[in-house]
Amino acid sequence: xxxxxxxxxxxxxxxxxxxxxxxxxxxxxxxxxxxxxxxxxxxxxxxxxxxxxxxxxxxxxxxxxxxxxxxxxxxxxxxxxxxxxxxxxxxxxxxxxxxxxxxxxxxxxxxxxxxxxxxxxxxxxxxxxxxxxxxxxxxxxxxxxxxxxxxxxxxxxxxxxxxxxxxxxxxxxxxxxxxxxxxxxxxxxxxxxxxxxxxxxxxxxxxxxxxxxxxxxxxxxxxxxxxxxxxxxxxxxxxxxxxxxxxxxxxxxxxxx
Numbered sequence: 133x134x135x136x137x138x139x140x141x142x143x144x145x146x147x148x149x150x151x152x153x154x155x156x157x158x159x160x161x162x163x164x165x166x167x168x169x170x171x172x173x174x175x176x177x178x179x180x181x182x183x184x185x186x187x188x189x190x191x192x193x194x195x196x197x198x199x200x201x202x203x204x205x206x207x208x209x210x211x212x213x214x215x216x217x218x219x220x221x222x223x224x225x226x227x228x229x230x231x232x233x234x235x236x237x238x239x240x241x242x243x244x245x246x247x248x249x250x251x252x253x254x255x256x257x258x259x260x261x262x263x264x265x266x267x268x269x270x271x272x273x274x275x276x277x278x279x280x281x282x283x284x285x286x287x288x289x290x291x292x293x294x295x296x297x298x299x300x301x302x303x304x305x306x307x308x309x310x311x312x313x314x315x316x317x318x319x320x321x322x323x324x325x326x327x328x329x330x331x332x333x334x335x336x337x338x339x340x341x342x343x344x345x346x347x348x349x350x351x352x353x354x355x356x357x358x359x360x361x362x363x364x365x366x367x368x369x370x371x372x373x374x375x376x377x378x379x380x381x382x383x384x385x386x387x388x389x
Contacts, residue, residue: 138333160289211348
C-alpha cells in the first residue's frame with residue numbers, strides 16, 4: 133500500500149516538563165514514550181499520541197544544540213519539525229538527492245529508517261520522511277513512539293491530528309518548494325491560499341502575522357470536547373481565541389469531531 137502521511141509534529145521548548153504537562157492536561161492526551169537516544173543531540177523528549185499520530189516535545193539540555201539555536205532565532209518555544217511516514221523511503225531519498233535537498237540527519241535502526249532534511253533547503257521548518265517495518269497499518273508499529281504506544285492513546289477529548297500550518301512572508305513560494313519535495317500538488321482551502329493534501333493529514337501555508345519569521349506555527353486537531361479544552365486552557369493561563377488555543381508557541385485550532 134502506497135502512503136504519505138502526516139504522522140508526527142515536533143515542538144521545541146526551553147523546558148520540557150511544563151510544556152508536556154500543559155499539552156497532556158489541555159488536550160486530554162498522555163505520554164507514550166521518552167527516547168533516551170536523543171541525548172546524543174543534547175535533548176530530552178516526550179511523545180504523546182493523538183489518535184494514531186503524535187505530538188513530540190524536545191528541549192535542549194546543554195548549550196550549543198540546534199534546538200537551542202532555533203529557540204533563540206524564533207524568540208521562544210514553537211514548532212520544530214514536520215514528520216511524514218511513507219512506504220517508499222528509499223525512493224524518497226533518491227528524489228531528494230535529485231532536486232538538490234541536503235539530508236541533515238540520516239537515521240537508521242533495525243526496523244526504522246528516517247531522513248531529516250536540512251531546513252535551509254526546505255524552508256519553514258525541518259522536514260522528515262520515515263518508514264517503520266510493518267508500519268503500514270495506523271495501529272501497527274511506529275518506531276519513534278516506542279514499543280507499546282497504543283496503550284497511551286486517549287480518544288475521549290482529542291481524536292486526531294489533522295494538519296500542520298507553516299507561516300512565511302511568501303507562503304506561495306514556500307508551498308511550491310514543499311510541493312516539489314513531497315511530490316504532491318498545491319491546492320487551495322477555506323483557511324489558506326496554499327495547502328498540500330497528504331494521504332492522511334495536510335500541510336497548510338499562511339502569511340507570517342506574528343513577526344516570528346518563517347516557521348511551523350499551527351496545528352489542527354479534531355476534538356470531541358471543545359468546551360472542556362477551552363476551559364482547561366483558560367484555567368492554566370493559556371491564550372484562547374475562539375477555537376484557537378496557544379500552547380508551546382503554537383496555535384492549536386480545534387475542529388469539532
